[in-house]
Amino acid sequence: MQKNVLDINTIRNFLQTPLEIGDLIIKNRMALAPLAGTSEVIFRSICSEYGVGLTTTELVSARGICYDPELKRNYQYLAIDPDNENTVAIQLFGHDPADFKRATEIILQHPILQQVSMLDINMGCPMKKVVKTGAGSALMKSPDSAQRIVEAVVNVADQYKKPVSVKIRSGWDQDSINAPEFAKLMEDVGAKLITVHARTRNQMYSGQADWNVIKHVVKQVSIPVYGNGDLTDIDSIFRMYQQTNCSGFAIGRAAQGNPWVFAEILNPNFELKNQEWLEVIDRHVSDMIEKLSNEETAISKMRAQLSAYLKGKRNASKARHQIMQCTTKSQLLEILHSI
Numbered sequence: 001m002q003k004n005v006l007d008i009n010t011i012r013n014f015l016q017t018p019l020e021i022g023d024l025i026i027k028n029r030m031a032l033a034p035l036a037g038t039s040e041v042i043f044r045s046i047c048s049e050y051g052v053g054l055t056t057t058e059l060v061s062a063r064g065i066c067y068d069p070e071l072k073r074n075y076q077y078l079a080i081d082p083d084n085e086n087t088v089a090i091q092l093f094g095h096d097p098a099d100f101k102r103a104t105e106i107i108l109q110h111p112i113l114q115q116v117s118m119l120d121i122n123m124g125c126p127m128k129k130v131v132k133t134g135a136g137s138a139l140m141k142s143p144d145s146a147q148r149i150v151e152a153v154v155n156v157a158d159q160y161k162k163p164v165s166v167k168i169r170s171g172w173d174q175d176s177i178n179a180p181e182f183a184k185l186m187e188d189v190g191a192k193l194i195t196v197h198a199r200t201r202n203q204m205y206s207g208q209a210d211w212n213v214i215k216h217v218v219k220q221v222s223i224p225v226y227g228n229g230d231l232t233d234i235d236s237i238f239r240m241y242q243q244t245n246c247s248g249f250a251i252g253r254a255a256q257g258n259p260w261v262f263a264e265i266l267n268p269n270f271e272l273k274n275q276e277w278l279e280v281i282d283r284h285v286s287d288m289i290e291k292l293s294n295e296e297t298a299i300s301k302m303r304a305q306l307s308a309y310l311k312g313k314r315n316a317s318k319a320r321h322q323i324m325q326c327t328t329k330s331q332l333l334e335i336l337h338s339i
């Protein structure tokens, strides 16, 4: 028992160790995995306040950025807040190296976005509409194309001294697990960090992540590897660290409606009080209303996230039902106060 307590303390100390990637210093080993619809700038800033070292935007189409060079449509997805976020990466998806080159130039020439810490390339998205274009996890079946894409981004990003990372899966399916060799190929063309979601494309988000794949990736490359898949708390991080020896830990679904998960992991004394729960949701909604300049739209866009904030609460299903009907912040807060 005593040994276990010591080991948890050791992993907590490790989690607090900064990670250096060239000139970039990531303040600790915890990351928020990119989550379309959740990991926008306000939520990421809240996660940063609760200690997460590295966050990433949701996937944004490289070609979409090329068609929208002034970023009128895409800025909302690319937005970063360098004053309130720790280290933040922008994630691009696509299949054409020329799109990635141009999109990276547009981002790194933008007055605010050029403050981004890192560019991340999505090679894990399993959605049909993405993989049928040869993007996302389909790139794991085309290592040559994947290398050309990383080269294209690295060539531009190097000029701005920004590292490039790649997020991959275990492979396309159970018969083609290639993450270790694939990660090495990404390192060979200049990737400086790899995140491995230890599921195959065919698993989508179901079944258990196979952390052994992360272990093999760690052995194959000399750049830092972040493990991802089924992490929820300090115990799961402890087990992943023991099993894989990875350099960092990316949490996805367990952070939805739960930005405190990072504080709970990093600080054994952290305890969330109901008042703080209310204040954070209030702030999240208020900032979203300000961002979108429309109360009803903001609340409607946030319904899934609001529902996630209710996870584990008494009367959650009744409150979720009420939230589906509400259109103003004051109605929402009344519901939350009644829980």
Ligand SMILES: Cc1cc2nc3c(=O)[nH]c(=O)nc-3n(C[C@H](O)[C@H](O)[C@H](O)COP(=O)(O)O)c2cc1C
Pocket (backbone or CB within 6 Å): 033, 034, 035, 036, 037, 057, 058, 059, 091, 122, 124, 125, 167, 197, 205, 228, 229, 230, 231, 250, 251, 252, 253, 254
């Ligand atoms: C709703 C949702 C949206 C996601 N969006 C992205 C994304 O934009 N980019 C990406 O690389 N991965 C995305 N992912 C995958 C997560 O980053 C992560 O790899 C996956 O959820 C496994 O981690 P977890 O078990 O901690 O959730 C998404 C996952 C979910 C559930």
